[in-house]
Amino acid sequence: MAFIISISSTKGGVGKSTTAENLAAEGARRGYKVLIYDMDRQGTSTKFGVRRNELIEEMLNEGKPPIPEITQITRNPGEEDVRRTINTLSNSFDLIIIDNKADSDADFQRTAVISDIILTPLSVSHKDIEQIPRIVKIIQTAEETLKLSDPDFVGLDHRLVMSRLKKVSKKRNNEVISFLKEGYSEYVSLSSVIIYETTSYVETEEGATVIDKKAKGAASFQMLFDECIGKRKPTMIRNCFKESEVEAAQ
Numbered sequence: 541m542a543f544i545i546s547i548s549s550t551k552g553g554v555g556k557s558t559t560a561e562n563l564a565a566e567g568a569r570r571g572y573k574v575l576i577y578d579m580d581r582q583g584t585s586t587k588f589g590v591r592r593n594e595l596i597e598e599m600l601n602e603g604k605p606p607i608p609e610i611t612q613i614t615r616n617p618g619e620e621d622v623r624r625t626i627n628t629l630s631n632s633f634d635l636i637i638i639d640n641k642a643d644s645d646a647d648f649q650r651t652a653v654i655s656d657i658i659l660t661p662l663s664v665s666h667k668d669i670e671q672i673p674r675i676v677k678i679i680q681t682a683e684e685t686l687k688l689s690d691p692d693f694v695g696l697d698h699r700l701v702m703s704r705l706k707k708v709s710k711k712r713n714n715e716v717i718s719f720l721k722e723g724y725s726e727y728v729s730l731s732s733v734i735i736y737e738t739t740s741y742v743e744t745e746e747g748a749t750v751i752d753k754k755a756k757g758a759a760s761f762q763m764l765f766d767e768c769i770g771k772r773k774p775t776m777i778r779n780c781f782k783e784s785e786v787e788a789a790q
């Protein structure tokens with residue numbers, strides 16, 4: 541069974557596809573058999589996958605060692621509920637990364653219930669911050685559904701990842717992080733990793749990521765990958781997980 545990470549937000553342009561593609565590349569580099577499942581009709585990750593395959597072919601033709609392969613599947617537009625498809629695919633891969641689209645709370649919820657981790661990239665802009673209650677509600681609704689079939693279910697592993705932050709805006713970044721810690725610790729976890737704004741991520745559209753190129757910005761996604769597989773702890777862990785940790789320790 542594959543480990544499933546979904547990258548979801550109620551907003552576009554926050555870095556969902558960039559996160560999906562870089563985590564996928566890091567998984568592939570570590571030898572995982574990786575699938576990116578593209579839920580968005582805009583097809584950002586689909587184009588990435590197609591271009592990556594072409595690039596691998598070019599490298600092989602030139603006698604160069606190729607970058608690791610990532611399988612990419614685009615959601616069938618006629619398929620409303622993708623849970624069964626992804627569950628079936630999970631027998632054939634080690635890691636599935638779901639690149640969600642922005643404007644469907646229903647897709648966010650459906651993919652959340654089958655994911656081991658849900659990551660929500662979020663910048664420090666007001667427009668992003670004001671989405672948090674809506675995002676929390678989606679996760680809570682997904683959890684209520686899961687609890688109906690499993691009374692011992694303790695909660696989904698949902699983490700905010702501060703993304704596209706400008707290093708020069710240190711004061712604003714710190715203010716927002718403090719605000720999240722004070723106002724939302726009951727409801728969300730916060731990743732220990734911050735993804736700063738850098739132009740090197742833009743080149744990912746060409747099929748090779750900063751991970752493949754060992755370029756600026758690679759370390760952040762490598763740390764985020766470590767956090768997803770439990771080798772690093774998030775900065776803030778929402779209360780339901782604290783409770784479940786206490787239970788486990790008893």
Ligand SMILES: Nc1ncnc2c1ncn2[C@@H]1O[C@H](COP(=O)(O)OP(=O)(O)O)[C@@H](O)[C@H]1O
Pocket residue numbers: 551552553554555556557558559584703704705735736737738739740741742743
């Ligand atoms: N950390 C970052 N630094 C600089 N540019 C970024 C960063 N994250 C994303 N981008 C760029 O912003 C645009 C939107 O990002 P994308 O990952 O496609 O967002 P989403 O999938 O949430 O709509 C893309 O052109 C992408 O290259």
Ligand SMILES: [Mg+2]
Pocket residue numbers: 556557558580584639
């Ligand atoms: Mg996208």
